[in-house]
Amino acid sequence: MARNKFDIDENLESPFDIRHFRRAMVYIKQQQKPMIIALVLSTLSAAAALSAPLILQHVVDVTIPEKAVLSLLGWSALMLVTIVVSVIFATIRSRIMTRVGQDIISEIRMDLFKHLQELPFKYYDDRPQGKILIRVVNYVNAVSDVLSNGIINFILEIVNLIFIAAFMFAVNVRLSLIILAGLPVFLGIMLIIKTRQRRAWQAVSNKSSNLNAYMQESISGIGVTQIFSREQRNEGIFTGLAANFRKEWITAVRYNALIPFTVDNLATIVTSLIFLVGLLALDPKDVTFGVILAMSSYAARFWQPILNLSNLYNNFINAVSYLERIFETLDEPVTVSDIPGAKELPPVQGDVTFDNVTFAYDPGHNILEDLSFEIKAGESIALVGPTGAGKTTVVNLISRFYNLTGGRILIDGQDISQVTLKSLRSQMGIMLQDSFIFSGTILDNIRYGRLDATKEEIIAAAKTVCADEFIREFEQGYMTEVNERGSKLSQGQRQLLSFARTLLADPRILILDEATSSIDAKTERLLQQGLNELLKGRTSFIIAHRLSTVKNCDRIMYVSDKGIAECGTHDELIARRGFYYRLYTAQKMEA
Numbered sequence: 001m002a003r004n005k006f007d008i009d010e011n012l013e014s015p016f017d018i019r020h021f022r023r024a025m026v027y028i029k030q031q032q033k034p035m036i037i038a039l040v041l042s043t044l045s046a047a048a049a050l051s052a053p054l055i056l057q058h059v060v061d062v063t064i065p066e067k068a069v070l071s072l073l074g075w076s077a078l079m080l081v082t083i084v085v086s087v088i089f090a091t092i093r094s095r096i097m098t099r100v101g102q103d104i105i106s107e108i109r110m111d112l113f114k115h116l117q118e119l120p121f122k123y124y125d126d127r128p129q130g131k132i133l134i135r136v137v138n139y140v141n142a143v144s145d146v147l148s149n150g151i152i153n154f155i156l157e158i159v160n161l162i163f164i165a166a167f168m169f170a171v172n173v174r175l176s177l178i179i180l181a182g183l184p185v186f187l188g189i190m191l192i193i194k195t196r197q198r199r200a201w202q203a204v205s206n207k208s209s210n211l212n213a214y215m216q217e218s219i220s221g222i223g224v225t226q227i228f229s230r231e232q233r234n235e236g237i238f239t240g241l242a243a244n245f246r247k248e249w250i251t252a253v254r255y256n257a258l259i260p261f262t263v264d265n266l267a268t269i270v271t272s273l274i275f276l277v278g279l280l281a282l283d284p285k286d287v288t289f290g291v292i293l294a295m296s297s298y299a300a301r302f303w304q305p306i307l308n309l310s311n312l313y314n315n316f317i318n319a320v321s322y323l324e325r326i327f328e329t330l331d332e333p334v335t336v337s338d339i340p341g342a343k344e345l346p347p348v349q350g351d352v353t354f355d356n357v358t359f360a361y362d363p364g365h366n367i368l369e370d371l372s373f374e375i376k377a378g379e380s381i382a383l384v385g386p387t388g389a390g391k392t393t394v395v396n397l398i399s400r401f402y403n404l405t406g407g408r409i410l411i412d413g414q415d416i417s418q419v420t421l422k423s424l425r426s427q428m429g430i431m432l433q434d435s436f437i438f439s440g441t442i443l444d445n446i447r448y449g450r451l452d453a454t455k456e457e458i459i460a461a462a463k464t465v466c467a468d469e470f471i472r473e474f475e476q477g478y479m480t481e482v483n484e485r486g487s488k489l490s491q492g493q494r495q496l497l498s499f500a501r502t503l504l505a506d507p508r509i510l511i512l513d514e515a516t517s518s519i520d521a522k523t524e525r526l527l528q529q530g531l532n533e534l535l536k537g538r539t540s541f542i543i544a545h546r547l548s549t550v551k552n553c554d555r556i557m558y559v560s561d562k563g564i565a566e567c568g569t570h571d572e573l574i575a576r577r578g579f580y581y582r583l584y585t586a587q588k589m590e591a
């Protein structure tokens with residue numbers, strides 16, 4: 001899809017069809033057993049409740065006229081038993097179904113999460129995070145009831161309807177036909193509003209997604225908002241998005257409300273007709289007062305499951321708009337994945353070759369064109385050059401975060417598109433500009449690099465990169481809890497933790513993207529020793545704007561104009577008096 005923003009509705013790439021429902025059934029089927037038990041309990045509960053009108057009819061027509069007090073007590077007791085049985089069974093069923101609903105949504109949520117972890121950077125580049133989050137959290141919650149209780153209730157209401165119809169036809173056929181007469185009218189109305197109702201709920205899901213995206217963006221950017229005093233303006237944007245959501249919600253709910261309104265009125269009309277026709281038009285010998293009473297009770301009972309079914313239908317239409325989005329995400333192709341029969345990349349030495357590499361994030365807009373170079377194992381390479389030239393892009397391609405538009409990248413002579421991603425990336429150590437810190441302890445964050453590392457190994461890695469000192473200054477030391485994104489830590493401290501994490505992973509190829517940009521000069525000097533340790537024997541790519549950090553690299557590549565404009569050692573490039581020389585002397589003068 002094209003790039004999306006918080007205020008742009010997402011086009012539905014695959015609208016709901018029956019195949020989606022079959023897919024939903026896969027999750028439901030896993031819960032077959034408890035659902036059948038719940039169904040049986042519900043049927044028994046409904047049957048018990050349904051016998052009440054029959055008892056009532058008998059009591060009114062026979063027991064009361066005969067003034068049989070003992071018999072009346074017996075019938076009353078039986079009625080009480082039916083009510084108690086009905087309530088107990090209904091309670092057990094409700095407990096079973098609560099668990100089933102949760103099990104179904106946790107399966108869906110797990111599948112979504114697994115899939116999202118595999119989706120390439122491109123997927124995340126193209127849409128606001130809030131629109132992804134809402135699918136995993138809110139939309140999945142919203143379909144829970146329909147996929148669990150909804151299915152059971154649907155079957156049950158149909159069974160209920162058949163039971164009621166059988167009971168009422170057994171009592172009086174002609175009055176039963178009057179009760180049924182409202183059905184065609186009801187179905188006609190449902191047909192007319194069906195499509196509009198579905199669109200209305202799709203619009204609701206879009207607007208809630210937009211609202212969520214803006215909310216997420218605003219929370220992430222709260223610092224910038226406050227610095228630029230944008231609060232009022234942002235409130236205006238939020239109010240607009242909330243108003244759009246509110247408008248669509250009201251429209252959708254109006255359609256929903258139309259259905260019970262129709263059912264209620266039809267039920268009232270047919271009940272009145274029963275009294276009217278039963279008392280005035282039919283033979284009093286066939287139609288006793290007890291029969292009319294029982295039939296009016298059945299009329300109400302017959303239309304109740306129809307009302308329930310129509311409410312289920314409303315919920316279903318609502319859930320469909322969420323299921324569409326959930327399945328759309330699950331169907332999102334994993335474009336960067338292992339090819340069929342991909343081989344494991346064996347432990348590498350670290351030779352890296354770019355062979356006529358062309359790359360575009362967006363078709364037709366090449367960032368790199370026919371780029372070729374060869375790097376020997378163990379070489380340290382600096383990538384320098386103007387902002388936006390493509391330095392990060394070069395290193396992202398080595399880790400195969402994106403597919404190439406043309407050409408090949410080889411590691412130890414193996415085309416990286418032909419090997420498994422896991423075997424490739426597990427041999428890379430990548431430190432991005434933004435050293436992401438996860439919620440948890442400092443120890444956990446370093447251990448992220450290698451899950452089986454011992455505490456001693458973690459401390460040794462931290463010492464090598466000069467992180468040990470600041471970590472020990474915290475009261476809890478390595479057990480200090482840090483928040484997501486490391487808000488408790490300074491940017492430099494985050495970078496040092498990230499260094500330790502990378503060192504622990506012991507990668508053959510190391511990528512440092514502006515990894516020392518936030519570290520003060522003194523720490524950097526100290527770190528340089530650790531860094532030298534880290535770089536020893538590994539192929540490394542170092543991106544840095546501060547050229548003093550890359551002077552000692554084996555080769556410096558000046559990235560510009562969709563390729564490498566200059567390449568050589570620091571001394572060679574200075575002697576050449578080209579781009580690098582100008583950049584270097586400009587920085588020196590500033591210093």
Ligand SMILES: Nc1ncnc2c1ncn2[C@@H]1O[C@H](COP(=O)(O)OP(=O)(O)OP(=O)(O)O)[C@@H](O)[C@H]1O
Nearest residue numbers: 125361362367385386387388389390391392393394
């Ligand atoms: N995810 C993306 N989608 C589309 N275009 C992108 C994406 N990431 C980067 N670009 C574009 O690609 C070009 C190269 O970006 P890149 O991040 O590689 O530059 P850089 O040399 O590392 O810049 P800097 O020194 O500022 O970090 C830029 O013009 C940028 O606008």
